[in-house]
Amino acid sequence: MSRLFxxxxLAAGGFFAYKAAALLVNALTFPRLRPRPTPAGPRVSLLVPARDEAHNLPRTLPGLLAQGAHEVLVLDDGSTDGTAQVARQLGVRVLPGRPLPGDWHGKPWACQQLARAATGDVLIFTDADVFWHPGALGAVLHELERSRADLLSVYPRQHNVTPGERLLTPLVDAVLLTLLPAPLLRLPHASAAAANGQLMAFRREAYQRVGGHALVRAELLEDVTFAARLKARGGRLALALGGPGVGVRMYRSYPESAAGFGKNAAAFHGRSRALLVASAAWHLAAYTLPWLLPARLPGVTWLRAAGLLERPAVNLVTGRRTPADLAEGLLGPVTPLLALPVYLRALRPRVSWKGRDYAQSGAE
Known part of the structure; x- marks a missing residue:
């Protein structure tokens, strides 16, 4: 047996051991929302930035309106598909988005406008594809109070319908739960931060203290960056899993997933081409290479098993427990290959998203 092998x-075994340990810690400690009645106070503004979301709003807005919040606002961010008309027909107050300033990215600008119009003591930004089931708002407010957080970000339970959207979309949960043990969030350092822009609940005072979304006005990975910068300024951060109360259907196909993840991958890797290439190569080595090596080599069978079991274990923790959810583990060996378009998109100097073109700062 060669030294190289x-x-x-050793490296691959250590990698999987760390991820398994992190997942175990998170299975025991990561907060999960439990549906609760909406309390009488504080006043809550539910804020939805929407750009070409006419296909999602009829499915998601009724649940949002049923939460009993002080107000629900939708900002129509230059949609061309009738988003504003659909939202108004559903009984929501719609704000027309102002033109995008040259030094802002689309979503931070939409959120900043929503915050200016909101009157609540708690500002909850939620994407148009997020499902709010009965008791969800009560659960969010309970966790915000229990954690004493200035920002509570929730990871909704994934609803993946077609085979194509199962290929990459569930990796959102795997990245969070196998790489960031929840207790690390208590560390004061800003690098111990994560967030999910699909649902971010702020205490208004803390949000205004840091300047609102102007804090991340030109960031593609605005959610994680906001969490880190708020924490660096003394803010308190908390995360939770959506459980049965909050769900999401992020993408509806494999190409859509690859495009969506490719938009953020460069920022997630510190805008470093070298780190992107190293990450792609390492995941091929850890998950795919064991299936190309002879099974008789010591440890290869264990590496194969680790790669197969990771995704089902993550799905069990998040509450995704149907046979189809658990069968996603079979994708382990090919997931790095399926992710190659994500890396290739992230390596480009510019990226397009929802009809807007952005420079990937630091990647040019």
Whole structure:
């Protein structure tokens, strides 16, 4: 057995051991929302930035309106598909978005406008594809109070319908739960931060203290960056899993997933081309290479098993427990190959999203 193989086996084994340990810690400690009645106070503004979301709003807005919030506002961010008309027909107050300033990105600008119009003591930004089931708002407010957080970000339970959207979309949960043990969030350092822009609940005072979304006005990965910068300024951060109360259907196909993840991958890797390439190569080595090596080599069978079991274990923790959810583990060996278009998109100097073109700062 060569030294190279021994080094590889040790590195890959350590990688999977760390991820398994992080997942176990999170299974025991990561907060999960439980549906609760909406309390009488504080006043809550539910804020929805929407750009070409006419297909999602009829499915998601009724649940949002039923939460009993002080107000629900939708900002129509230059849609061309009738988003504003659909939202008004559903009984929501619609704000027309102002033109995008040259030094802002689309979603932060939409959120900043919503915050200016909102009158609540708690500002909850939620994407148009997020499902709010009965008791969800009560659960969010309870966790916000229990954690004493200035920002509570929730990871909704994934609803993946077609085979194509199962290929990459569930990796959102895997990245969070196998790489960031929840207790690390208590550390004061800003690097110990994560967030999900699909649902971010702020105490208004804390949001205004840091300047609102102007804090991340030109960021593609605005959610994680906001959490880190708020924490760096003394803010308190908390995360939770959506459980049965909050769900999402992010993407509806494999190409849509690859495009969506590719938009954020460069920022997630510190806008470093070298780190992007190294990440792609390492995941091929950890998940795919064991299936190309002879099974008789010591440790190869264990590496194969680790790659197969990771995604089902993550799905169990998040509450995704149907046979189809658990069968996603079979994708383990090919997931790095399926993710290659994400890396290739992230390596480009510019990226397009929802009809807007952005420079990937630091990647040019």
């Amino acid at each position: 021994r080094a590889y086996r």
